Amino acid sequence: MTTILTACPAPAKLNLFLHVTGRRPDGYHLLQSAFQLIDRCDTLDFAVRDDGRIIRTNEVLGVPAESDLVIRAAHLLRDAAGRPELGADITVHKVLPMGGGVGGGSSDAATTLLVLNHLWKCGYNRASLMEMGLKLGADVPFFLFGRNAFAEGVGEELSVLRTADCWYVVIEPGVSVPTSIIFSSKLLTRDTQPVRITDFPDATKQVASSFGKNDLEMVATAHFPEVAAAVEWLGKFGNARMTGSGACVFCAFEHEHQADEVLKTLPSRWIGWKAKAMQEHPLAHLVQS
Numbered sequence: 001m002t003t004i005l006t007a008c009p010a011p012a013k014l015n016l017f018l019h020v021t022g023r024r025p026d027g028y029h030l031l032q033s034a035f036q037l038i039d040r041c042d043t044l045d046f047a048v049r050d051d052g053r054i055i056r057t058n059e060v061l062g063v064p065a066e067s068d069l070v071i072r073a074a075h076l077l078r079d080a081a082g083r084p085e086l087g088a089d090i091t092v093h094k095v096l097p098m099g100g101g102v103g104g105g106s107s108d109a110a111t112t113l114l115v116l117n118h119l120w121k122c123g124y125n126r127a128s129l130m131e132m133g134l135k136l137g138a139d140v141p142f143f144l145f146g147r148n149a150f151a152e153g154v155g156e157e158l159s160v161l162r163t164a165d166c167w168y169v170v171i172e173p174g175v176s177v178p179t180s181i182i183f184s185s186k187l188l189t190r191d192t193q194p195v196r197i198t199d200f201p202d203a204t205k206q207v208a209s210s211f212g213k214n215d216l217e218m219v220a221t222a223h224f225p226e227v228a229a230a231v232e233w234l235g236k237f238g239n240a241r242m243t244g245s246g247a248c249v250f251c252a253f254e255h256e257h258q259a260d261e262v263l264k265t266l267p268s269r270w271i272g273w274k275a276k277a278m279q280e281h282p283l284a285h286l287v288q289s
Ligand SMILES: C[C@@](CO)(OP(=O)(O)O)[C@H](O)COP(=O)(O)OP(=O)(O)OC[C@H]1O[C@@H](n2ccc(N)nc2=O)[C@H](O)[C@@H]1O
Pocket: 015, 027, 028, 029, 030, 031, 100, 101, 102, 103, 136, 137, 138, 139, 154, 155, 179, 180, 183, 243, 244, 245, 246
């Protein structure tokens, strides 16, 4: 029986566009977005225990174990399965910036649900894990869905979206943007006209680089000047845009060498990296559809 899985990837996402189209009665915002998986990942190690203890084995700066989405995901799955004897040692190797809009915490949680469902033999299918994941955050169902997606609702209504096989340069502007500040801002527009998936049928560089906009970007750049500076700098090379609620800023390139050239000139105060578009989550095969 497999009881250990190491270096399990938790990939980042980019929101190629993100429109705020309205608001639910509970105050949550209705969104439309194109979610793109990229090959920059946190990695997690899992070892099954049989004493009912769920333990994070390492420190993660700024994230106490009890509030880590990884630990919360493990508890949620075990409680749902009704198997109190199940436990795990989990090591989280963080690479993705926190509060970066690349979905690191949500992706870590999704990887935890996928791997522990497999190791613990809980037998949940993809749809059940997605329902569970939504309790942890709006982006978690996307990572469990496993494909690039057009998302609606608060991010839980997902349809497969074909996107360009391009490279991305991503800049971390060195600030962490709390999502709640962006959504509660008076500056936020909440009435972008809904689009239909048929408006971008076959994928395309257009979806990748110039379709739509990110409605949260205007708010984030107003509050965080470094985000504005990163959008302006990267905008010299193409259509630069913020992902999610920020702070990271990205731009698409057809070829890897173009991304390399851009990164050579990156101002030293920022961290920047390249990543390739992925068509499928690397652990998508772990769960039955
Ligand atoms: C904006 C997006 C786009 O992918 O991602 P990130 O930038 O966080 O990666 C997500 O929708 C982020 O969803 P989620 O990760 O659940 O947001 P949280 O941090 O839990 O939200 C913090 C607060 O923002 C507000 N909020 C969040 C999502 C939403 N659709 N409407 C809202 O009004 C709520 O007040 C919520 O309490």
